[in-house]
Amino acid sequence: MNAHEALAAHIAEYHDLLCILNTLKWDMRTMMPAAGAASRGQQLATLSKLAKSIFVSDETARLLDAAEAESAGAHPDSYQARTLRQTRDAYEIQRRIPADLVGRMAAFGAESEAVWARAKDEDDFASFKPYLRRMLALNIELAGAIGYEEHPFDALVGQFEPGMTATRLGVIFAELKTRVLPLLERIIAADAPLPLNLWEAEYDLTTQEKLCREMTALIGFDYERGRLDCAPHPFEISFTRDDVRITTRYDANYLPMSLFAALHEAGHGIYEQNIAPELTRTALSADLIGQYAVGGASSGAHEFSSRLWENQIGRSREFWRLHFSRLRARFPDQMAAANAELFYRAVNRVRPSLIRVEADEVTYNLHIMLRTEMEMALLEGAIAVDDLPEVWNAKMQEYLGLTPPDDRRGVLQDVHWSFGGFGKFPAYTIGNIMAAQVLEAAHKQMPALAGKLAEGDYQTLLTWLRENIYRHSRAYSTDELLTRVTGDGLNTSPLLDYLERKYADLYKLN
Helix, strand or coil, rough: HHHHHHHHHHHHHHHHHHHHHHHHHHHHHCCCCCHHHHHHHHHHHHHHHHHHHHHHHHHHHHHHHHHHHHHCCCCCCCCCHHHHHHHHHHHHHHHHCCCCHHHHHHHHHHHHHHHHHHHHHHHCHHHHHHHHHHHHHHHHHHHHHHHCCCHHHHHHHHHHCCCCCCHHHHHHHHHHHHHHHHHHHHHHHCCCCCCCCCHCCCCHHHHHHHHHHHHHHHHHHCCCEEEEEEEECCCCCEEEEEEEEECCCCCCHHHHHHHHHEEEEEEEEHHHHHHCHHHHCCCCCCCCCCCCCCCCCCCCHHHHHHHHHHHHHHHCCCHHHHHHHHHHCCCCCCCCCCCHHHHHHHHCCCCCCCCCHHCCCCCHHHHHHHHHCCCCCCHHCCCCCCHHHHHHHHHHHHHCCCCCCCCCCCCCCCCCHHHCCCCCCCCHHHHHHHHHHHHHHHHHHHCHHHHHCCCCCHHHHHHHHHCCCCCCCCCCCCHHHHHHCCCCCCHHHHHHHHHHHHHHHHHEEE
């Protein structure tokens, strides 16, 4: 066994531990009794510390040094060279993060997430405040350990989107606001009630689940290597490309909740299922810094896949012209007076809303800006946890013209802060931007793609995505992937052009 093979075997064992951690997290969010949170937190802490001790060990340093020396002549763009660079970068960062901090965050995260779920159900922010206060303190400690030059947010967002900073996000958000806000004003002025309210009917939950399975399989999610379950906050999690779990949630009076969450999470799952088999159990199929068994160039790159399949494919007029009959077959009474065009308009109607995961494509990124700006302010001490409901409501009024009637639909609506996911929210906007760029490039490179999608051929797009993006997993950064595929780094123009075209047509703005 040469040095590179020895390092790969060592990292494979570390990867196995991360998969076990993922299994415990999946169970915690889908099957575990609520009373099990504290003990599950201890289990996660024990495994997290064990995994970290293996990764930052002298053995890893020795194997990494030997593999780097042996691979000195490798092509810098090869998987081998990129594996070594990413392993070295992660090793140096992980060494700076105390094992005790990793354990404390894992143990407390499980307990905090359980308290958040109960607080949300009971609209009781006061009960969650001490947990959020402590989780914020842990993240400030983590940012200090990782290190940063300008803002503590830079250290945290870098875990999810390497190279992203608060300053760069400020530029991106400003570009989006410049065109999104005027577009939103025009849409609101042109908005009118639809002739039929499809969400007054009741949609059987078991039938909703069957529809979700049917539609996610249609776009390419492989149920031989995946499964669909229910969770309070939809998520995707994987162990290898051959075991990918997605979840959704159901509302008897609002069908889009389950359907589009399922398409979204299936987009994540499709990414994982199409990573090159040879990258299984390697450094290129795991987040070595955050200790997650997850592929993809970054969180934002992962979100590109989910947002593309959910929105640009799943909410398109062509998709529902072709598949409305499937929907009507599942819900013949509820859809008796509807047609494909009405359903398309109903699931794309732009209405500033309280809930991020139910937001339309035009207003969605405003929700992300709100959360990101609040995270930055929390981390730098500009606002306190006690101030969050008031600040949240003020920002909702500023960006969306709405004031939440309660904290359940306001500051308590997202799970991320409860488990310590500070810095994660920008990935959703990065994913939206990237999805528009990538699909634009796909159409340019495959002129017949529009016709194939209109005929229900999703395999052509899936194959192109697999070969150009999915198969590489974490080998390339977001900007590198985009440059390889589109010729440009992260660029907001394709997303803004897409929104303008789609919604000018939908609302007859021109």
